[in-house]
Amino acid sequence: RKEVEQDPGPFNVPEGATVAFNCTYSNSASQSFFWYRQDCRKEPKLLMSVYSSGNEDGRFTAQLNRASQYISLLIRDSKLSDSATYLCVVNLNTNAGKSTFGDGTTLTVKP
Amino acid sequence: GAGVSQSPSNKVTEKGKDVELRCDPISGHTALYWYRQSLGQGLEFLIYFQGNSAPDKSGLPSDRFSAERTGGSVSTLTIQRTQQEDSAVYLCASSFAGGVEQYFGPGTRLTVT
Numbered sequence: 001r002k003e004v005e006q007d008p009g010p011f012n013v014p015e016g017a018t019v020a021f022n023c024t025y026s027n028s029a030s031q032s033f034f035w036y037r038q039d040c041r042k043e044p045k046l047l048m049s050v051y052s053s054g055n056e057d058g059r060f061t062a063q064l065n066r067a068s069q070y071i072s073l074l075i076r077d078s079k080l081s082d083s084a085t086y087l088c089v090v091n092l093n094t095n096a097g098k099s100t101f102g103d104g105t106t107l108t109v110k111p
Numbered sequence: 112g113a114g115v116s117q118s119p120s121n122k123v124t125e126k127g128k129d130v131e132l133r134c135d136p137i138s139g140h141t142a143l144y145w146y147r148q149s150l151g152q153g154l155e156f157l158i159y160f161q162g163n164s165a166p167d168k169s170g171l172p173s174d175r176f177s178a179e180r181t182g183g184s185v186s187t188l189t190i191q192r193t194q195q196e197d198s199a200v201y202l203c204a205s206s207f208a209g210g211v212e213q214y215f216g217p218g219t220r221l222t223v224t
Binding site for chain 2 (some may be wrong): 034099
């Protein structure tokens with residue numbers, strides 16, 4: 001079993017749709033969690049951190065469920081520019097150290 | 112300010128040759144990471160540095176791979192006797208000690224022919 005698992009998709013949605021991605025992790029001692037975005041043939045870029053209380057940044061909402069060991073990303077009012085691969089990242093320690101990336105979920109937003 | 116830079120951006124080499132990939136982290140970032148990403152695949156962790164030390168080398172795929180970091184700044188990843196399966200994009204990232212938000216460089220696309 002992979003340490004971090006994501007549904008690879010692809011998710012194909014129309015503009016304006018709401019879409020949600022889940023990510024599960026196997027190590028219950030994991031401490032910090034992130035979502036990154038990767039555009040085709042580009043490097044990953046941090047989208048948002050995921051906090052225990054859940055957090056929102058504009059159209060994006062991230063949530064953490066420690067009991068079930070999963071994190072989620074919700075995108076509301078999808079834009080064409082949201083088309084990308086979304087990577088879930090899990091760290092054992094909050095002070096740097098190895099990060100484990102999921103293989104990513106691909107989103108395509110269509111007109 | 113300047114982001115993470117990597118060189119070369121592209122490298123084509125013959126099977127059996129050695130290659131060196133370079134990473135310049137963001138100034139002040141003490142943690143540095145190397146990853147590998149094959150086409151259409153996720154990121155594969157290779158090695159992590161805190162300062163000049165590498166507390167986690169668990170991801171290096173074989174003894175043909177080595178990395179060093181000097182002066183707490185620039186890092187080089189060396190692949191000896193390259194094989195075709197080494198072809199991938201090699202990504203470097205850096206972060207502040209104590210923080211794990213990583214900032215990635217543009218990567219080096221390595222092709223072994």
